[in-house]
Amino acid sequence: MSEQLIISVSREYGSGGHEIAQKLAEYYKLPMFDHNLLDEVAASMNVSSKELAEFDEMRRNKFLYRSVMGMNSSPADNVARMQFDYIKKKAEAGESFVIVGRCSEIVLKDNPNLISIFILGDREAKIERVMRIYKLDARHAEERMIEKDRRRKSYHNSHCKVKWGDSRNYDLSINSSKLGVEETVESLKNYIDARIAHK
């Protein structure tokens, strides 16, 4: 692909957002970054990714850490910033990729080739998906879903001024429960193709 294309996918837990991001990456033949982004960041610094993984997608606790001249003592904040800087560099270098989470819709907001998507889902459909994939009963699946979404929300909101899931942050918010994963992917392809054609 000659033009740069960056697809940022944010998602509610159980909405199939990760699978949708994977399918989009395969279709557009783009590398996809999620947790593996940290491996790349760690490798570039010649440190163990395990040391950094502990603080991945964690919120910054204001009571336990302090900022001085824009520097912060919070490992969670520093790991987040490392990833933000890394994806910014990639974007500035003109690379195309799909990025899942990591506040990427805000970090790369100024890039004209960014398409930001938020995948949400109906509560029952998300619980059913989590039960199926992780072999959990309904209660545990719901607990897991609530906890994961709580963490994603607090991570996002502690690093960004705008709120996680607020449709005004994204180019497109879509409920994957209405059409299912496959048809949601098809709808998104149409939208992305239209955006590419519109350039």
Next chain:
Amino acid sequence: MIAQILAVVIFVAMFVLIVLEVWERHVITLGCGLLTLVLVFGLGMHSMGAVWETLNLGSFFTSHFWYTAGQSAETSSGINWETIVFVAGMMIMVEGMARVGFFRWLCMRLAKMVKYKVVPLFVTFMVLSGILAMFIDSITVILFLAAVTIELSQLLKFNPVPMILAEVFCANLGGSATMCGDPPNIIIGTSLGYSFTDFLTNTGLIAGISLVVVVLYFYLVFHKELRASEAAAAGSNQNYPDPSEAITDKKGFIISTVIFLCAVALLVTHAQTGLTVSCIGVFISIVTLIAAGKDALKLIKQIDYKTLLFFIGLFMVVGGLEQTGILKVMANFIGDISNGNLMLMIAIILWVSAIASAFVDNIPFAATMIPIISSLSATQGVDLSILAWALAMGTDIGGSATPIGASANVVGIATAAKAGHMIKWGKYCKVMAPATIIVIVISMVMIYARYL
């Protein structure tokens, strides 16, 4: 009564907002300072006099702001403009030194001197950190020292975390040795009329002895790791950086070094020459700006004006507590529980200051405590200087115990983190809290042995 309640509420709100980082800290203190002027002095006290006393603008036009013929205690309350002018002057000088590559050159020169061997480097950088922090703010010291440590650790393949932690501790310790080393000391010195030499011969002596103990302590804690790193680095044949490459402007470098040495000489002799620290601050900043030539505007733009505004707001809020008599009540409370026992009074001031500074900013704490120890000295008839040294050591050293206690800690941790080395609370406190306790115990024993 309303004025007192308002003053306390504003003070507590200021601390909470600083911790929560809702806004930048200078916005918080200035906002709270403004509220103090309007609500405490205006609404509560109906006193324009209190407003003027706290703003303290008249101090600029007094001769002792610039020159003191002999020792005279600064008794005025409110905004301590002497501290602000001096800090601003030092900021300009330090910016000038950084611009020409002074700090990087110094670090690299010393690394070369010890032949890039890990253990001697560890000890040298600790001592360097302590000495530099005697004259320069600890944030700048750690900003450069930690960056060079990371660079050398990548070259020599050692873990930089032990070295950075030791440097941070020594920077805080070095800051306690002089009047200009740490903001609490500048405030204590200018508010209570102590000179550079007074600090050097009192807190400086404690800091010097503590530095020897602390170097030994950190060596014992990290020696296995350091020895292993040294053995690993020995085999590698590296192209080490040339220290002179750090210098960006040779002429500017020489001028900056001369200005720095002049500043040190002026500070060391200011009790004899009668020049106040504010006068020295103005002088060194003017000389630095003249020497910078067309870069002078750049230097002025780089002044950390937010810190200066933070100080101004803070002094106004503390002025509210002072004018309403709250600090006298607190002083009487300490006097009552210590029942006139100086030993207990020192222990309370030292340990309470240390513990508080480990968790909250030591600058507002010191600014609040100064009127308290003044009042305590007056009512209990104890030597003010002894209480001042206890306060200085407590606030300066206590901040080392936790990752949030002092600005240098945050800078050190963040610099390590940028290179992928995460320092958690547990990892930090395991090493730094015992070192803090050791130095506070040394301070207490030395104060008892020397003054009681």
